[in-house]
Amino acid sequence: MSEAAIIDGKAFAAGLRERVAKVAADFEAQAGRKAGLAVVLVGEDPASQVYVRNKNKQTVACGMNSFEHKLPAETPEADLLALVEKLNADPAVDGILVQLPLPAHMNEQKVIATINPDKDVDGFHVVNVGRLATGLPGFVPCTPLGCTMLLKDRLGSLSGLNAVVIGRSNIVGKPMAQLLLRENCTVTIAHSRTQNLPEVVRGADIVIAAVGQPEMVKQDWIKPGATVIDVGMNRLPPPEGETKGKLVGDVDFAGASKVAGSITPVPGGVGPMTIAVLLRNTIVAAHRNAGVTLDESAV
Numbered sequence: 001m002s003e004a005a006i007i008d009g010k011a012f013a014a015g016l017r018e019r020v021a022k023v024a025a026d027f028e029a030q031a032g033r034k035a036g037l038a039v040v041l042v043g044e045d046p047a048s049q050v051y052v053r054n055k056n057k058q059t060v061a062c063g064m065n066s067f068e069h070k071l072p073a074e075t076p077e078a079d080l081l082a083l084v085e086k087l088n089a090d091p092a093v094d095g096i097l098v099q100l101p102l103p104a105h106m107n108e109q110k111v112i113a114t115i116n117p118d119k120d121v122d123g124f125h126v127v128n129v130g131r132l133a134t135g136l137p138g139f140v141p142c143t144p145l146g147c148t149m150l151l152k153d154r155l156g157s158l159s160g161l162n163a164v165v166i167g168r169s170n171i172v173g174k175p176m177a178q179l180l181l182r183e184n185c186t187v188t189i190a191h192s193r194t195q196n197l198p199e200v201v202r203g204a205d206i207v208i209a210a211v212g213q214p215e216m217v218k219q220d221w222i223k224p225g226a227t228v229i230d231v232g233m234n235r236l237p238p239p240e241g242e243t244k245g246k247l248v249g250d251v252d253f254a255g256a257s258k259v260a261g262s263i264t265p266v267p268g269g270v271g272p273m274t275i276a277v278l279l280r281n282t283i284v285a286a287h288r289n290a291g292v293t294l295d296e297s298a299v
């Protein structure tokens with residue numbers, strides 16, 4: 001058995017950002033303004049600050065406006081809701097992202113429910129969850145949409161394939177299952193209570209690992225030739241005398257890549273796709289909100 005092909009999410013994401021930049025330039029020419037993304041960060045979590053900085057840089061690089069709002073951790077929930085309402089009403093803002101997790105004193109569901117669904121470029125609002133489940137146009141969460149793009153690029157049609165999604169979160173597992181169903185896969189959602197998980201995964205042509213358990217999915221769980229998408233991002237404890245631990249996924253990459261047909265690495269796989277799809281969703285939102293025509297399948 002030869003080594004799996006590496007699915008280069010970083011390169012695919014760079015290509016997607018180039019397509020977004022072209023579409024963003026056309027949008028500006030037609031609408032007479034740039035598309036805009038507002039990112040709200042509450043608190044000083046260092047990892048979150050790095051993500052927000054990257055989003056901001058990539059938004060500007062694609063020719064869109066980035067509006068950053070940083071609030072102290074102890075901000076009252078009512079103040080955050082008021083900011084979201086202000087962004088909802090701002091015609092320069094096409095997309096709104098409130099960085100999760102929020103501090104414990106805030107109700108995430110309530111905050112997400114306050115975002116105008118037509119500016120909800122994360123696809124987290126229940127209206128967008130319902131649209132995805134019923135096949136209506138809306139916004140689809142960035143990570144699972146990015147995974148679907150990588151799968152279709154690699155495999156072409158996914159029709160009839162057995163897909164096993166490990167994890168049932170609202171952000172990845174559940175929308176991932178909906179998207180695979182839309183592609184005519186036979187979909188299984190596995191989770192912490194699933195009996196005989198290795199056997200279930202061995203039936204999969206497509207494995208999506210989104211559990212948050214470092215290197216949980218082992219070599220002998222993988223069907224030979226399967227396509228493996230690793231959504232996990234786990235920081236291992238640093239070795240003696242070092243400050244930064246290694247970043248690993250939910251899949252034992254070295255083992256699984258001996259059996260899989262193709263596999264995403266961590267880092268450089270799904271992560272970069274998440275941000276590129278956010279920019280894609282933002283330029284789509286701008287066209288819809290401004291009434292400018294766009295072939296959405298081309299971006």
Ligand SMILES: Nc1nc(=O)c2c([nH]1)NC[C@@H]1CN(c3ccc(C(=O)N[C@@H](CCC(=O)O)C(=O)O)cc3)C=[N+]21
Nearest residue numbers: 051097098099100101122267268269270271272274275
């Ligand atoms: N409302 C909301 N929407 C989000 O989409 C959202 C969020 N909140 N909160 C935090 C998570 C995390 N997230 C990542 C995006 C890209 C990388 C990424 O680009 N990772 C790189 C490098 C990571 C590294 O080296 O640290 C990679 O995997 O290659 C990671 C993580 C979006 N999130």
Ligand SMILES: [Mg+2]
Nearest residue numbers: 143172231233
């Ligand atoms: Mg994620």
